[in-house]
Amino acid sequence: MDSERLTFDGWIAAVGTVSGTRVVVGHWPRSPFGAFSDVMLERADGWRLLLAPSAETAEYVSGVYHFDEVRRVAVKVDARDGVWDVSAGPLDLRFAVGRRGVLGTALRAVPRPLARRPLWAALADGPARLMAGVRTRGSSRPGCRQWYAACDLLPIVTARARFEGGDLGQLAPVSPPVRFGFGSAPADPALVRVVSTVERTAPA
Template identity: 80%
Template sequence: MAGYGWGVGCERLVFDGWIAAVGTGSGTRVVVGHWPRSPFGPFSDVMLERADGWRTLLAPTPRTAEYIAGVYHFDEVRTGPVGVRIRGSAWEVAAGPLELCFRVGRQGPLGLALRAVPRSLARRPLWAAVTDVPARLMAGVRTRGSSRPGCRQWYAAGGLWPIVAARASFGGTGLGALAPVVPPVRFGFASAPASPALVRVLSTVERVVA
């Protein structure tokens, strides 16, 4: 899954998996990345932003934590086991002090349309450029951009499911009922859709390396 980009000193890594995003009644927004295929092997990670704007990364290993924190922005980084269990439409996530359970509903027209895009086309930077404007207008997200100098990213969605129910706690304290992902999270150049959703995604990150 790893390769090199357009010039010497550019590293391009591809992450193939899922991103789930939920808001909660307490104002905490949670974004889960579940990556069965990645340059680091299978892993999952969690990004949280509290109502006061404090951003936390929960990553399984120092290596994945260092990489993710080098691409996105956080106020705090914690390492420890991050487990994801999928049973049909139900997902269970356990990451340090966070426990999250959510259930997805049926795909709508947009999700079905995304599934129809060939993977070979979806992973190209040109496709991300083509879909960037529609993604902003329809879902309030961006499909390409840069979070840090010397780094650019693009996303290709291959399906979208609404999250219809969720229960979350942090440190044993409930985070409240399922709510929109509002205000937008500020980890990188792109937020998650305002409506809680699970997205099948191919994420490509290209960075300048020494």
């Protein structure tokens, strides 16, 4: 069996809205595909959508996670002074982050080389489940393993989003949990600095 291990270094933002739609933004300044951003969206009825900027990223991400629809659209992210503006085809999202708490400060102390190691994600899995209700390692599809290492965490304090011309309403918890992969985002809306490692195996 041949295996491929890729590492993505960037940010994941997760917000809920009073409409029941939850949005997860991945912003990856460093990745095997170059800098890119993508958006995963799940409506209240459970319909899951991927918005990806290229055929290559759409194919890869949809091969790791689960979606009911995939659209290739321009995805733009602009972050300034704690305010993030995200534009992705039918979605427009603006959110603001608050001050870093105790957990975010502790995560920033983790050395980056250590955070990249799957062993660290394995050790952090138990505490992450207890403290935030999330998993740091698991499998979304057969032949695919993933590790997440959080290096920072900031609370999202305000957010407004429009999807296909409709207002999704004010910020709300990310509830029910999103169902793209093996683990959801924290219920409290947050922006997380993360190193994500994906290992995929295939017949030689």
